[in-house]
Amino acid sequence: MRLKTKFNQFGGVYIPEMMVKSMQDLETAFITYTKNKKFRNELKSLLKNFAGRPTPLYFAKNMSKELGFKIYLKREDLLHTGAHKINNTLGQGLLAKYMGKKEIIAETGAGQHGVATAAAGALMGLPVKVFMGAKDIERQKLNVFRMKLFGAEVISVESGSKTLKDAVNESMRYFLANVESTYYLLGSVVGPHPYPTLVEYFQKIIGEETKEQIISLENKLPTKIIACVGGGSNAIGIFNTFIGKNIKLIGVEAAGNNIKHGKTLSEGTIGVFHGTKSYVLQTQEGQILEAHSISAGLDYPGVGPKHSYLKNKNLVSYQSANDEQAINALQYLCKKEGILPALESAHALSYVLENQDTFTKEDVVVICLSGRGDKDIGVVMEHV
Amino acid sequence: MFKTNSFIPFTVLGDPDIETSFNIIKQFIDSGANALELGFPFSDPIADGPIIQKANNRSLDNQFKIEDGFEIINKTRKYSQIPISIMLSFNLILQYGIDVFYKKCNLLNVNAVLCPDLPLEESEEVMEYAKKYNIHQVFLITPTTKEDRMKEYAKICSGYVYLVSLLGVTGTRKEVNKNLKILIEKVRKYFTIPIYVGFGISKPEHVKSVFDAGADGVIIGSAFCKIIENNLNDKNQLILRVKKFIQEINHLNEKQTSIT
Numbered sequence: 001m002r003l004k005t006k007f008n009q010f011g012g013v014y015i016p017e018m019m020v021k022s023m024q025d026l027e028t029a030f031i032t033y034t035k036n037k038k039f040r041n042e043l044k045s046l047l048k049n050f051a052g053r054p055t056p057l058y059f060a061k062n063m064s065k066e067l068g069f070k071i072y073l074k075r076e077d078l079l080h081t082g083a084h085k086i087n088n089t090l091g092q093g094l095l096a097k098y099m100g101k102k103e104i105i106a107e108t109g110a111g112q113h114g115v116a117t118a119a120a121g122a123l124m125g126l127p128v129k130v131f132m133g134a135k136d137i138e139r140q141k142l143n144v145f146r147m148k149l150f151g152a153e154v155i156s157v158e159s160g161s162k163t164l165k166d167a168v169n170e171s172m173r174y175f176l177a178n179v180e181s182t183y184y185l186l187g188s189v190v191g192p193h194p195y196p197t198l199v200e201y202f203q204k205i206i207g208e209e210t211k212e213q214i215i216s217l218e219n220k221l222p223t224k225i226i227a228c229v230g231g232g233s234n235a236i237g238i239f240n241t242f243i244g245k246n247i248k249l250i251g252v253e254a255a256g257n258n259i260k261h262g263k264t265l266s267e268g269t270i271g272v273f274h275g276t277k278s279y280v281l282q283t284q285e286g287q288i289l290e291a292h293s294i295s296a297g298l299d300y301p302g303v304g305p306k307h308s309y310l311k312n313k314n315l316v317s318y319q320s321a322n323d324e325q326a327i328n329a330l331q332y333l334c335k336k337e338g339i340l341p342a343l344e345s346a347h348a349l350s351y352v353l354e355n356q357d358t359f360t361k362e363d364v365v366v367i368c369l370s371g372r373g374d375k376d377i378g379v380v381m382e383h384v
Numbered sequence: 385m386f387k388t389n390s391f392i393p394f395t396v397l398g399d400p401d402i403e404t405s406f407n408i409i410k411q412f413i414d415s416g417a418n419a420l421e422l423g424f425p426f427s428d429p430i431a432d433g434p435i436i437q438k439a440n441n442r443s444l445d446n447q448f449k450i451e452d453g454f455e456i457i458n459k460t461r462k463y464s465q466i467p468i469s470i471m472l473s474f475n476l477i478l479q480y481g482i483d484v485f486y487k488k489c490n491l492l493n494v495n496a497v498l499c500p501d502l503p504l505e506e507s508e509e510v511m512e513y514a515k516k517y518n519i520h521q522v523f524l525i526t527p528t529t530k531e532d533r534m535k536e537y538a539k540i541c542s543g544y545v546y547l548v549s550l551l552g553v554t555g556t557r558k559e560v561n562k563n564l565k566i567l568i569e570k571v572r573k574y575f576t577i578p579i580y581v582g583f584g585i586s587k588p589e590h591v592k593s594v595f596d597a598g599a600d601g602v603i604i605g606s607a608f609c610k611i612i613e614n615n616l617n618d619k620n621q622l623i624l625r626v627k628k629f630i631q632e633i634n635h636l637n638e639k640q641t642s643i644t
Binding site: 013288 | 433444480503506529
């Protein structure tokens with residue numbers, strides 16, 4: 001490997017030998033094409049004209065007035081296909097095309113990454129296979145249909161807990177058998193090197209835009225930035241530019257129903273899972289536990305290795321919000337600002353609502369609104 | 385210790401239960417296996433196909449604990465001095481404690497350890513302890529491994545080298561990789577230790593073609609896991625089927641193997 005594979009002790013390439021060459025090739029392509037003018041211009045143009053970047057940094061006037069400090073929302077929810085996921089799938093989809101790969105595969109939980117990959121595949125003219133847990137297929141019917149409309153093949157994963165972690169397992173297994181011709185488009189800052197670095201590269205545009213926008217609006221940097229953390233790609237994306245700059249960065253994990261949860265960073269232990277060393281929800285013996293959250297996107301027992309590093313270095317504070325708090329926050333934003341956030345993003349929002357007393361009127365807070373909530377309407381209807 | 389002309393059966397420790405698991409291993413030994421490959425079950429094995437995944441689950445669903453695995457190995461050791469190689473996901477070693485894990489292996493006379501998710505890049509983490517406790521660390525070589533990597537692996541891999549015959553996960557295939565002979569010759573340039581071939585070998589005819597291609601040993605896993613899966617309700621029948629399958633292999637490969 002040519003780049004650094006670890007963030008101190010976290011990260012690495014804990015993968016079967018037959019996958020190593022493909023990770024080396026991917027790293028080489030990443031280094032080469034991200035320096036290539038044609039590639040950069042093509043990606044820039046797609047992000048602007050296809051995905052809809054830059055996204056607004058919206059001053060949430062009503063909410064700010066009620067809570068007594070300034071709140072800005074980074075509107076990734078306004079992107080094409082409904083979430084920040086498209087930043088990564090366009091970047092990696094383009095890599096797949098430049099590398100001459102014949103097909104793209106992806107895993108998906110809620111289906112957001114699957115939809116974003118299917119759209120990118122349609123755009124690039126590459127066939128897409130999406131691996132999705134049977135349980136998730138059942139609870140995310142709309143996204144499954146959206147993927148199919150984009151021409152993707154959705155493969156039902158019947159093994160294990162039939163959710164996101166099993167979809168990753170199956171994607172890796174398929175990839176092992178088809179490494180030469182297939183591009184594995186991983187959806188978050190997880191997995192073996194170079195994925196955490198590569199996905200961070202494609203998502204850091206969220207923070208770069210935010211910095212420029214907040215300076216033009218406030219003439220200074222924000223005091224706090226808050227994002228939800230499942231695998232952690234939207235959080236890394238918005239935090240990246242602001243790490244170590246005396247800005248309070250807060251990652252919010254899913255506390256689930258308080259018994260079963262996705263608090264990988266707050267309650268997990270260090271382990272090796274899906275090719276990387278990071279915090280993991282696991283038994284004492286190292287068997288991986290099932291995570292739970294009302295939002296399928298936070299329903300993952302692992303987390304990106306950079307987050308583990310940031311936690312141990314105290315550069316980001318990791319908190320949590322439970323299912324009920326997320327539902328409340330979702331409804332709050334709908335009524336206050338006329339914005340329907342994804343349940344994932346509602347976790348970040350909920351942190352602010354539940355911890356109002358820790359903010360002062362001098363605070364300028366940015367919340368990463370990573371996705372829109374249209375996909376969650378069915379779930380919300382059952383809870384309201 | 386790990387010899388040429390070897391037949392190496394694989395089974396998941398604790399599959400389908402601890403008692404039967406030991407009986408299966410005993411049958412392997414009685415039928416003339418030359419070495420054993422014993423897997424510790426893991427919840428999310430990424431290099432395994434559906435058959436071995438199910439074997440992992442059967443064991444874990446029975447509340448298998450790492451110590452149960454060591455207990456089966458202990459009993460096996462009392463029964464026979466056959467070379468034992470254990471295969472497991474690195475996370476299980478990490479949680480047990482790398483030092484104590486290898487120490488335990490030494491104590492039980494385990495001969496080799498193989499982590500399918502520990503390639504060259506991450507090997508350093510265990511090599512110190514493998515050396516300290518005199519355990520062979522075995523690595524995978526695959527059709528995608530370039531020769532400069534083989535050279536590096538040759539420096540650290542000992543006991544035998546596990547050659548993955550084709551791309552993909554463990555499981556049954558229709559036939560053996562046609563280019564296996566060339567692959568084995570390439571690997572032979574760098575390794576003086578025996579080359580054992582595994583992945584996708586499930587039929588007695590496969591075993592013959594793998595030996596014909598020049599392998600020093602053949603590892604069979606999924607085929608045995610499938611026998612277990614098909615005979616869960618009758619443990620005697622299960623053991624009988626294992627015995628019969630090995631007899632078939634022996635019969636077809638009398639010339640090559642030194643099975644008695």
